[in-house]
Amino acid sequence: MTAGDLGKTAEISHEQPLTALTKPGGDTLVADPEELGPNAVLDGPFTTRQLLRLDEALRMADRQTGLTFSVYIGELVAPSRETAEKLHKQIDGSARAVLIAVSPNQRKLEIVTGHEARKRISDRDAKLAGLSMAAAFAGGDLAGGILSGIDQLASHAGRH
Amino acid sequence: MIIPAAIILVVALLVLAGSDRTRRTRRYRPGRPYDFQPMWFLASPEQVTGASAGADGHQKAIEAPILEDATGHRVLPGPVGGASDSW
Numbered sequence: 431m432t433a434g435d436l437g438k439t440a441e442i443s444h445e446q447p448l449t450a451l452t453k454p455g456g457d458t459l460v461a462d463p464e465e466l467g468p469n470a471v472l473d474g475p476f477t478t479r480q481l482l483r484l485d486e487a488l489r490m491a492d493r494q495t496g497l498t499f500s501v502y503i504g505e506l507v508a509p510s511r512e513t514a515e516k517l518h519k520q521i522d523g524s525a526r527a528v529l530i531a532v533s534p535n536q537r538k539l540e541i542v543t544g545h546e547a548r549k550r551i552s553d554r555d556a557k558l559a560g561l562s563m564a565a566a567f568a569g570g571d572l573a574g575g576i577l578s579g580i581d582q583l584a585s586h587a588g589r590h
Numbered sequence: 591m592i593i594p595a596a597i598i599l600v601v602a603l604l605v606l607a608g609s610d611r612t613r614r615t616r617r618y619r620p621g622r623p624y625d626f627q628p629m630w631f632l633a634s635p636e637q638v639t640g641a642s643a644g645a646d647g648h649q650k651a652i653e654a655p656i657l658e659d660a661t662g663h664r665v666l667p668g669p670v671g672g673a674s675d676s677w
Contacts, residue, residue, distance in 0.1 A: 475618050475626050488633040504628025515670055521632070529672075534624035541672040548671035556673035568677040572618040 475503075475534075480573040487580045496590030497547050498527040499583070501576055506533040506540065514540035528587075530563075530579055534572065539564055541579070547587070555586035620677065 476484065484501065491499040500521055506513045514531040521527040525544040528551065532539050541556045559582040566575030618624060 473626060474629060475616050475624070477616070484631060485633070488631055492633040499633065501631040502628065503630075504626075511674055514672075517630075518670060534618055534620075537620065537677050539675045539677070541674070543671045545669045545671070551671075553671045553673055556671065557675070560673040560675035564675040564677040567618075568620055570617065570619050 476573055483577060484573065484580075487577050491580050491584035491587075494589055495550065495584050495587040496526070497550065497584075497587055498523060499580055500527060500529045501580070502529060502531040503572075503576075504533065506531055506536060506538055510536065510538045510540055514542050518542040518544065528583055530576065530583075532563075532567070532572070532576065534567070537567070539567070541583070550587040551583055552586070556583065559583050559586070 474481070488499050488501065491497070498521060500518075502514075502517055510531075510533065514529060517531060518524055518527060518529040521529065523544075525546040527542075527544045528547050529542040530539070531542065539560055541560055543551050543553075543556060559579045562582060563575040563579040566572075566578055
């Protein structure tokens with residue numbers, strides 16, 4: 431299933447299928463590790479430890495900044511920027527949301543900030559974080575790049 | 591004589607078992623196919639304050655530098671910002 435299919439499905443059901451969480455308001459991995467399901471964990475590119483670190487990083491970033499951080503990893507239908515923006519719109523309160531969309535196959539990275547989040551994270555800050563992330567991805571460190579990106583973006587956003 | 595042969599056999603089997611190229615590796619390596627299902631991670635919403643506010647999309651964003659997509663094409667300024675990159 432591509433991101434395009436994902437978007438179509440989401441428009442119909444008003445939910446976000448194929449996410450690590452059943453819905454944006456669902457429990458996190460830390461709160462409910464069963465939520466992800468054992469097969470989803472094993473079939474993904476991350477180890478359980480990496481998933482938990484990612485979950486922790488997202489929760490910390492949300493708590494510190496008051497913004498909603500989100501990470502999408504998968505195919506981005508061309509044009510990738512528009513696809514990423516469509517995914518961003520699906521997040522509840524997208525104005526305050528920050529989406530990091532990574533397509534490992536296409537080797538593309540898109541960072542989308544809502545118009546409220548953009549006041550805290552300028553496009554230049556996002557570009558700097560993107561450069562750092564891309565460098566990590568080029569070295570094969572998918573989890574490290576994402577964690578680094580979340581940390582940098584949250585640092586730029588500052589505390590709320 | 592039999593014991594060294596057995597050790598060599600065991601080591602050889604271990605080496606062969608470890609070099610199974612058909613086994614799927616989970617680690618991402620640039621240039622190799624990434625065939626995992628799409629994943630989307632979000633933190634829980636109780637940390638989101640005022641998440642439903644400000645979704646009208648009409649408010650002007652702050653002035654930002656030129657935004658380019660991964661292919662280098664200019665993206666016109668819109669209600670959302672961010673950055674693109676590739677590796």
